[in-house]
Amino acid sequence: MSRTLGDPATTAIPGFEAGAAFVDGERVPIGEAKISIVDTGFSRSDVTYDVVGVWNGAFFRLDDHLTRFERSCRELRLALPHSREEMAGILTDLVRIAGLREAYVETICTRGASKGGVRDPRTFENKFFAYAVPFVWLLRPEDAETGMDAIIARTVQRIPTRSMDPTVKNFHWGDLTRGLYEAYDRGAHYPILLDADGNVTEGAGYNVFALVDGRLLTPVSGTLQGITRRTVMELAEQAGIPVDAVDLPEAEFRRGSELFATTTAGGVMPITSLDGEPVGDGEVGPVTRRLRDAYWAAHEDPRHITPVDYSG
Amino acid sequence: MSRTLGDPATTAIPGFEAGAAFVDGERVPIGEAKISIVDTGFSRSDVTYDVVGVWNGAFFRLDDHLTRFERSCRELRLALPHSREEMAGILTDLVRIAGLREAYVETICTRGASKGGVRDPRTFENKFFAYAVPFVWLLRPEDAETGMDAIIARTVQRIPTRSMDPTVKNFHWGDLTRGLYEAYDRGAHYPILLDADGNVTEGAGYNVFALVDGRLLTPVSGTLQGITRRTVMELAEQAGIPVDAVDLPEAEFRRGSELFATTTAGGVMPITSLDGEPVGDGEVGPVTRRLRDAYWAAHEDPRHITPVDYSG
Numbered sequence: 001m002s003r004t005l006g007d008p009a010t011t012a013i014p015g016f017e018a019g020a021a022f023v024d025g026e027r028v029p030i031g032e033a034k035i036s037i038v039d040t041g042f043s044r045s046d047v048t049y050d051v052v053g054v055w056n057g058a059f060f061r062l063d064d065h066l067t068r069f070e071r072s073c074r075e076l077r078l079a080l081p082h083s084r085e086e087m088a089g090i091l092t093d094l095v096r097i098a099g100l101r102e103a104y105v106e107t108i109c110t111r112g113a114s115k116g117g118v119r120d121p122r123t124f125e126n127k128f129f130a131y132a133v134p135f136v137w138l139l140r141p142e143d144a145e146t147g148m149d150a151i152i153a154r155t156v157q158r159i160p161t162r163s164m165d166p167t168v169k170n171f172h173w174g175d176l177t178r179g180l181y182e183a184y185d186r187g188a189h190y191p192i193l194l195d196a197d198g199n200v201t202e203g204a205g206y207n208v209f210a211l212v213d214g215r216l217l218t219p220v221s222g223t224l225q226g227i228t229r230r231t232v233m234e235l236a237e238q239a240g241i242p243v244d245a246v247d248l249p250e251a252e253f254r255r256g257s258e259l260f261a262t263t264t265a266g267g268v269m270p271i272t273s274l275d276g277e278p279v280g281d282g283e284v285g286p287v288t289r290r291l292r293d294a295y296w297a298a299h300e301d302p303r304h305i306t307p308v309d310y311s312g
Numbered sequence: 313m314s315r316t317l318g319d320p321a322t323t324a325i326p327g328f329e330a331g332a333a334f335v336d337g338e339r340v341p342i343g344e345a346k347i348s349i350v351d352t353g354f355s356r357s358d359v360t361y362d363v364v365g366v367w368n369g370a371f372f373r374l375d376d377h378l379t380r381f382e383r384s385c386r387e388l389r390l391a392l393p394h395s396r397e398e399m400a401g402i403l404t405d406l407v408r409i410a411g412l413r414e415a416y417v418e419t420i421c422t423r424g425a426s427k428g429g430v431r432d433p434r435t436f437e438n439k440f441f442a443y444a445v446p447f448v449w450l451l452r453p454e455d456a457e458t459g460m461d462a463i464i465a466r467t468v469q470r471i472p473t474r475s476m477d478p479t480v481k482n483f484h485w486g487d488l489t490r491g492l493y494e495a496y497d498r499g500a501h502y503p504i505l506l507d508a509d510g511n512v513t514e515g516a517g518y519n520v521f522a523l524v525d526g527r528l529l530t531p532v533s534g535t536l537q538g539i540t541r542r543t544v545m546e547l548a549e550q551a552g553i554p555v556d557a558v559d560l561p562e563a564e565f566r567r568g569s570e571l572f573a574t575t576t577a578g579g580v581m582p583i584t585s586l587d588g589e590p591v592g593d594g595e596v597g598p599v600t601r602r603l604r605d606a607y608w609a610a611h612e613d614p615r616h617i618t619p620v621d622y623s624g
Contacts, residue, residue, distance in 0.1 A: 021349065034346035035354060037333065037420065037441055042347060044485035045357040077493065108349065111489075117448065121489065122496065129349055136429065157474040162508070163487040164471065172484045173356035175475040177423075177433065181389065184434065196474070196508070 010057075010310070012099030019133030020098040022090050027097060030131055040121065041110020045171050048072035053135065053264045054095055054103035058305035060264075060298075062088065064227050069107050072168040078109045078126045087130070088306075094132035095308050102135040104265060138205055138265040140189065147272030147284055148261060149188040150203070152250060153179040158193040158201040158222055166202070167225050176204040187276070190261070192253075195222045200248045206263040208271070210248070210256030211287050217252070220245035228262040228295070231304075235294040241287060258285030260292075268292035322369075322622070324411030331445030332410040334402050339409060342443055352433065353422020357483050360384035365447065365576045366407050366415035370617035372576075372610075374400065376539050381419050384480040390421045390438045399442070400618075406444035407620050414447040416577060450517055450577040452501065459584030459596055460573060461500040462515070464562060465491040470505040470513040470534055478514070479537050488516040499588070502573070507534045512560045518575040520583070522560070522568030523599050529564070532557035540574040540607070543616075547606040553599060570597030572604075580604040 013020075021033030041047035050069035053060045066084050073080050082090065087107060095103050112124035139148065156178040164172050179191030192203045200208060202223040209218045209232065216236050218229060236243040253259070257280045259271035268291050270284040279285075298304055325332075333345030353359035362381035365372045378396050385392050394402065399419060407415050424436035451460065468490040476484050491503030504515045512520060513534040519541040521530045528548050530541060548555040565571070569592045571583035580603050582596040591597075610616055 023349070030350065031348075033349045035349050036343075037335070037345045037347050037443065038342065038445075040485075042354045043361075043483060044489060045483045046485060046489050049355075076489075117446075119448075119450065120496075121492065131349065133350075134429075136431075138431065140431075157472070159471050159475040159484075160469070160508075162469040163475075164484075170486060171355060171357045172471075172476075172486050173352075173358060174482060174484050177356060177358050177388075180433065184432075196472075 010099045010101050013097050016098045018098075019100075019131055020094040021129065021131035022094060023129055024127075027093065030098075030133055033129070033131055035110065035127075035129065036113055038113045039110050039127065040113065040124065041108070041127065044111070046076070046111035046121065047108060047171055048076055048078065049106055049108045049169055049171065051264050052091070052105050052107075054100060054105060054132070054308060055135075055299045057101045057310070058299070058307045059091070059105070061227055061231070061304050062091075062306045064230075066107075068169070068225075068227065069109075073109050075165065075168045076111075077122075078111065080109055081126065081128050087128075090130055091132065092308055093312075094130060096310050096312055098132050098134075099310075100132060100134060103132045104134070104136040105132045106130060136265045138263050139269050143189070143269075145284075147270035148190045149273040149276075150190040150192055150259070150261075150271045151183045151186050151188045151275050152200075153182050153191045153193050155179075155182050156193065158195050160195060161222055166223050169224060173204070180204050188273070190271070194250055197247075198250050200250060200253045203261055205265065206261035206269065208253070208259065208261050210253045211258040211285065212252060212255050214242065216241055216243040216287070217248055217256075218243070218245050219248045221247070226262055226264075228264055228267060231295060231298060232262050232268060232291055235291055235298065239290065239294065241291075258288050260288045267295045322411045322413050325409050328410045330410075331443055332406040333441065333443035334406060335441055336439075339405065342445055345441070345443055347422065347439075347441065348425055350425045351422050351439065352425065352436065353420070353439065356423070358388070358423035358433065359420060359483055360388055360390065361418055361420045361481055361483065363576050364403070364417050364419075366412060366417060366444070366620060367447075367611045369413045369622070370611070370619045371403070371417070373539055373543070373616050374403075374618045376542075378419075380481070380537075380539065381421075385421050387477065387480045388423075390423065392421055393438065393440050399440075402442055403444065404620055405624075406442060408622050408624055410444050410446075411622075412444060412446060415444045416446070416448040417444045418442060448577045450575050451581050455501070457596075459582035460502040461585040461588075462502040462504055462571070462573075462583045463495045463498050463500045463587050464512075465494050465503045465505050467494050468505065470507050472507060473534055478535050481536060485516070492516050500585070502583070506562055509559075510562050512562060512565045515573055517577065518573035518581065520565075520571065520573050522565045523570040523597065524564060524567050526554065528553055528555040528599070529560055529568075530555070530557050531560045533559070538574055538576075540576055540579060543607060543610060544574050544580060544603055547603055547610065551602065551606065553603075570600050572600045579607045
C-alpha cells in the first residue's frame with residue numbers, strides 16, 4: 001500500500017506519536033489512557049468493545065463496526081453516552097491527532113463504578129473510551145509469508161454461549177489465553193478452541209475457515225460474528241466459491257485442504273500447519289491467496305471505506 | 313463490634329479517607345488508582361485477584377488469602393513482583409493510611425501490556441496492584457436481617473471449569489452479571505448459577521450451602537474454594553454439624569430447610585427466599601444463625617487474625 005512519509009496529513013501532534021485515546025471526555029496520549037481499578041469494566045470485566053481498522057487513510061466498514069458495537073452495548077444493557085455520529089467524530093479525531101494512515105482503532109464501553117458502596121450495576125454511570133494506535137498485526141512478522149502454526153487446544157474449551165454470548169465482543173479471554181499458552185507449550189503460536197461437542201469455534205482473536213471438498217466452511221455459532229469473516233464470506237460468494245457457516249466438527253475441519261484465520265488485525269491469515277503437521281502441501285493455498293488479495297482490494301471499495309479528514 | 317471513633321489509630325491521612333491504593337509502587341488515594349487501558353489485565357481480563365477482610369483492626373486469615381493469591385498467579389503463570397512479606401507490608405500500609413478498622417482489601421496481579429507491538433504475553437511485565445477501602449457489604453442493608461431473595465438463574469450457566477478454572481479467582485463475571493440482571497428482572501437480587509449438568513455452582517461473589525436432612529451441603533466443584541466457605545465448613549465440624557462438599561443437583565439444593573451464602577464481603581448470609589418462595593418458614597434458620605455467630609466470633613481467634621500496626 002502506498003504511503004507518503006512526511007506528508008503533513010500524517011504527522012502526529014507532538015506527544016501523540018504512539019497513539020491517541022479518548023478518556024473522560026479528553027484526548028490524551030495512549031500512554032496516559034487509564035481506567036479506574038474499581039470500574040467494573042475491569043473488576044468484573046463488565047464491558048464490550050469493538051475494533052475497526054484504518055487503512056490507507058480510510059476506516060474500513062466503520063458503520064458495520066459501530067452497528068455491532070451499539071448492539072453489544074444493548075445486549076449488555078449498557079447506555080452509550082455518545083451517538084454514532086459523535087463516536088465517528090471522536091475516532092476520526094484520534095486517528096488525525098496520532099497522524100496515522102494505518103491504524104487499529106478501538107471503542108470500549110464499561111459498566112462504570114459503584115457509587116457510595118451501592119453494588120447494583122443498574123445504578124452505575126456507563127463509560128466510553130476509545131483509542132487509535134499504529135495498526136496492530138496479530139500475525140507475527142515471521143509468519144506473514146509462511147502462515148500460522150496452529151493447534152487444536154486440548155487443555156481448554158471455548159466458553160460456551162450459554163455462559164457468555166461470543167457475538168457480544170468481550171474481554172473474557174481466559175480460555176483463549178490458556179489456549180495460547182498451550183500452543184506455546186506445544187511449540188506453536190496460534191490456538192483454535194473447540195466447544196463441548198467437539199466443534200471448532202475460534203482462536204485467540206480470529207475466526208477460522210476450512211476449504212473442504214471445494215466448499216469454504218466456517219463455524220456458525222459459539223464464535224464472534226467477525227466483520228472480516230463476513231467480508232470474506234461476501235468476497236467468496238462474489239468469486240463463485242461456495243461458502244457456508246455450519247457446525248464444524250474437528251474431523252471435518254482437519255479435512256481442509258486449505259485453512260485460514262480472519263481478523264481486523266491482519267485480514268486473511270493462512271494456517272499452514274496444524275498440530276505440527278502441514279496443511280495440504282504446507283504452502284499458502286490458491287483460494288487463501290485469492291481471498292487475501294480480494295480482502296485488501298476491498299479496502300478501496302467506496303461502499304466500505306470512510307476517508308479520514310486529516311485537516312482537523 | 314466495638315470501635316472508638318476519633319481514635320488516632322483510625323484516622324486517615326488527609327486525602328485517603330475513601331481508601332488507599334498501591335499502583336506502580338506508589339501509595340495513591342483510591343480515586344486516583346488507575347490501570348492502563350492497554351494492560352491485558354483489562355483488555356483480556358488476564359488477571360487474578362484476592363480479597364481479604366480487616367475486622368476490628370485485624371486481617372482475617374491473611375495468610376490463607378495470600379496463599380491462594382500466590383497459587384492463582386502460579387496457575388496463570390503470572391510472576392508476582394513482590395514476596396509475601398512485601399505484600400503483607402503493603403496491605404498493612406494501605407489500611408493504616410486509610411485509617412480503617414474495618415476494611416475490604418484487594419490484591420490484583422495483571423499480565424501487563426504489550427511492548428513494541430509484540431503480542432506474546434510471555435514477554436509482558438506482570439503488575440501488582442492493591443487497595444484498601446471501607447468494608448464492603450455484598451448484602452444490601454435492607455436484607456441484612458431478613459435475608460437474601462435468591463433465584464436459580466434460567467437464562468445463563470456458570471462458565472465451566474474446562475474453560476476457566478473457578479478456583480483461580482478471576483474477573484470473568486459476564487455470566488454472574490447476566491444472572492444478576494435476570495434476578496432483577498424477576499424481582500429478586502441474588503442469582504445462583506447452575507452448571508451444564510444442572511448442579512448448583514455459586515452466585516455473584518458468594519458460595520452457597522443447603523441444610524438437607526440435617527447435613528450441610530455445598531458444591532464440591534465448578535466454584536471458587538472460598539475462604540469464608542472453608543471457615544464455615546471448619547466451624548460446622550467443630551459444632552458437630554455434618555458438612556460435605558458434593559455434586560449438588562438443583563433438586564437437592566431446593567430440599568434445603570435452610571440455605572445461606574458465604575463471602576468475605578459479608579460472612580454468612582441467610583437466603584430466606586428462592587424463586588419467590590420462602591425457604592423453610594421464610595425466617596433465618598437456627599443453623600444459619602449459629603454459624604453466622606461462630607463466623608464473627610472466629611474473628612477474635614488468634615490463629616486467624618493478624619492485627620494491623622497503625623503506628624506506621
